[in-house]
Amino acid sequence: MMAQTNSAPFIEVKNVYKRFGNYLAVENLSMHIERGEIVALLGRTGAGKSTVMSMLMGSIGCDAGEVRVAGVDPSVDFHALRGKVSVAFQTDRLLPWRTAVENVELGLQILNRPKKETREAALQWLERVKLKGAEDKYVHELSGGMRQRVSLARALAVDPELVFLDEVFSQLDHVTSQVLRKDFAQIVRDVGKTCVFVTHRIDDALDIADRVFVLAPPAQVCLEIRIDAAMRKNPEVLAGLHDQIERAIGGDETEDVSPSKEEL
Ligand SMILES: Nc1ncnc2c1ncn2[C@@H]1O[C@H](COP(=O)(O)OP(=O)(O)OP(=O)(O)O)[C@@H](O)[C@H]1O
Numbered sequence: 001m002m003a004q005t006n007s008a009p010f011i012e013v014k015n016v017y018k019r020f021g022n023y024l025a026v027e028n029l030s031m032h033i034e035r036g037e038i039v040a041l042l043g044r045t046g047a048g049k050s051t052v053m054s055m056l057m058g059s060i061g062c063d064a065g066e067v068r069v070a071g072v073d074p075s076v077d078f079h080a081l082r083g084k085v086s087v088a089f090q091t092d093r094l095l096p097w098r099t100a101v102e103n104v105e106l107g108l109q110i111l112n113r114p115k116k117e118t119r120e121a122a123l124q125w126l127e128r129v130k131l132k133g134a135e136d137k138y139v140h141e142l143s144g145g146m147r148q149r150v151s152l153a154r155a156l157a158v159d160p161e162l163v164f165l166d167e168v169f170s171q172l173d174h175v176t177s178q179v180l181r182k183d184f185a186q187i188v189r190d191v192g193k194t195c196v197f198v199t200h201r202i203d204d205a206l207d208i209a210d211r212v213f214v215l216a217p218p219a220q221v222c223l224e225i226r227i228d229a230a231m232r233k234n235p236e237v238l239a240g241l242h243d244q245i246e247r248a249i250g251g252d253e254t255e256d257v258s259p260s261k262e263e264l
């Protein structure tokens with residue numbers, strides 16, 4: 001049951017706190033995200049980006065405050081969001097014993113969609129992410145960039161209203177990452193999805209986000225920026241935004257290739 005009224009924001013975070021033991025990871029965080037937006041959560045390692053994402057996905061609850069996604073509390077009413085939300089992570093999390101197309105089918109199979117429809121949708125999505133011809137390859141036969149494309153196709157194939165991405169572009173080299181995020185953003189805009197993505201790279205955010213929330217620990221919005229297509233085409237504007245963000249997070253982490261804690 002979707003309890004949302006039209007006037008409410010699609011995602012609403014209000015005065016949220018989250019502690020892990022004695023450690024305060026999120027302090028009084030508030031933000032709104034509208035339907036159809038591509039939003040970046042940007043910050044240094046430890047800023048609390050993944051924690052905020054986990055709260056939006058409902059995999060952890062908050063200690064105080066309110067989180068609403070499509071009108072429901074995702075940590076309580078996750079059944080209401082079944083099939084409406086999908087996720088892709090930094091590591092592609094593909095199943096090595098399945099081919100590319102079989103990996104894309106996974107989410108649809110979990111939702112018990114008919115076999116024929118599932119295969120057709122998976123093939124279509126692989127074509128959309130530019131992997132036509134690689135359908136029957138196993139994971140070890142794919143490059144890192146191709147694996148992330150499979151992972152993104154899998155996330156989109158269930159036709160979710162909302163897509164969460166946690167550092168999906170950051171393990172790739174800059175060129176591969178740039179091509180992938182542009183392709184992805186184009187698809188997301190074409191199909192009118194809402195997307196929230198976590199990144200520590202300023203360029204990821206400037207390249208594709210309509211709005212950037214810069215987070216500083218304990219996860220608080222220390223800067224919010226809106227970007228439109230005209231700004232994106234203007235190198236001076238982009239350079240200015242880059243500087244502004246860099247100052248807000250206290251240094252450029254664009255070149256940081258250190259693995260996250262999740263990887264270690
Ligand atoms: N389950 C947990 N138990 C204890 N502390 C945690 C837990 N999850 C996160 N933290 C702490 O909360 C802070 C924020 O972590 P989080 O993973 O959200 O940061 P992040 O911004 O995603 O960092 P990264 O860029 O390295 O992925 C960190 O100091 C982390 O150690």
Ligand SMILES: [Mg+2]
Nearest residue numbers: 049050051260
């Ligand atoms: Mg993280």
